[in-house]
Amino acid sequence: MTVTRSSARAKLLDAAATLFYRDGITATGIDRVIAHAGVAKASLYNNFAGKDELVAAYLSVRLERFDQTLATLMEIADPLARIDAFFDRLEANAASGQFGGCPFSRAAVEVNPDSPAHRVIVEFYRRLGSFFAQTLGVDIEDAGVKQLIVCYNGAMSSASVLKDPSLVGAAHDLVRASTMRR
Amino acid sequence: MTVTRSSARAKLLDAAATLFYRDGITATGIDRVIAHAGVAKASLYNNFAGKDELVAAYLSVRLERFDQTLATLMEIADPLARIDAFFDRLEANAASGQFGGCPFSRAAVEVNPDSPAHRVIVEFYRRLGSFFAQTLGVDIEDAGVKQLIVCYNGAMSSASVLKDPSLVGAAHDLVRASTMRR
DNA sequence: AGAATACTAGACAGACCGGTATAGTGTGTC
DNA sequence: GACACACTATACCGGTCTGTCTAGTATTCT
Secondary structure, three states: OHHHHOHHHHHHHHHHHHHHHHHOOOOOOHHHHHHHHOOOHHHHHHHOOOHHHHHHHHHHHHHHHHHHHHHHHOOOOOHHHHHHHHHHHHHHHHHOOOOOOOHHHHHHOOOOOOOHHHHHHHHHHHHHHHHHHHHHOOOOOOHHHHHHHHHHHHHHHHHHHOOOOHHHHHHHHHHHHHHHHO | OHHHHOHHHHHHHHHHHHHHHHHOOOOOOHHHHHHHHOOOHHHHHHHOOOHHHHHHHHHHHHHHHHHHHHHHHOOOOOHHHHHHHHHHHHHHHHHOOOOOOOHHHHHHOOOOOOOHHHHHHHHHHHHHHHHHHHHHOOOOOOHHHHHHHHHHHHHHHHHHHOOOOHHHHHHHHHHHHHHHHO
16 A cells, blocks of 8 residues: 555655754754654655755655645636735735745755755746746746746745744735736 | 954954855854864854854844945935935845845844844844835834835845846836835 | 565764864064 | 963864664565
């Protein structure tokens, strides 16, 4: 059965998601991950080549979930309503207890630029930009897309560093002022 | 003589500024700092209580320089022109080779919340908000101030993570659209 | 039943971490 | 000339890091 087969892997990914996001990647040691997962050390190295691969896998799971969110949002036909819904979700996330900013930009300052995790981060931003471009009906290099990316990153980093969810609302206001103008 | 007196301290702060900003704080060990500074290990612990204090001192130097920049900008009487000049400087910095985003927000994800360095980070954001509030002629809790902070953080983090200085320009566009509107 | 396989438990290695201690050197001041 | 002092150089400590290895257990497929 595949259920039991990779239960250790699933437990590790759960623990990694919690600890890497909450405490940071470098600050979270292997031993703490396996302790939180309730799993033996060998199970980690049987399922992943090393810590780098675990980090990459953790971000890949996040990316997959993000993709599903985008797919849901794509069902909203009106472009402005879709972008509004995107930032509404951000506001809801920021208000939740465990909010700590964008997991990808947080990871970006911790991982090596040539690690497998870094490629997941790049891929995240590619898809984010692509979503905005598709919604605005413009090229991915368009200034409007860049403005939306700035608003996203600004919202996430501001709200997490200053521990003030209302900054996501400020970013949303900015988006309305900007997208209205085009 | 005071010149020779604190030459080791100055060399350490120079090395810390370069390495902490370029490679990250946790990734940069004490040994690498003293090697880059060309200084003995004991000199570090004679001048600073420990790594935490060195990190705080590094950020304090940055904060001091930032204060001088703000003081210069305050000479510009027109509020909108002053904010324009602020983002013009950001664009110039982002275009320079060693750009790696906001040193304070980068440090924020690496340092302990109750470390001396963290207080410097908080102080930076307090002064940034105060500068914006003063320029707009509003309270520091005003929505306009929050929007400007979002633009600043968005510009810095986007440009550094995506290695694309043009995102600072996008943030500047956003600012123009926003401050015009008020 | 028996082979394959994922798992647990934990000792261990080697590197590196922040920080301390020791011993000695150069320089300026009184 | 003697003292104070900031400095250099280096050995060392305890702890923690990632990763390896050994040995034994449970489960599942055939």
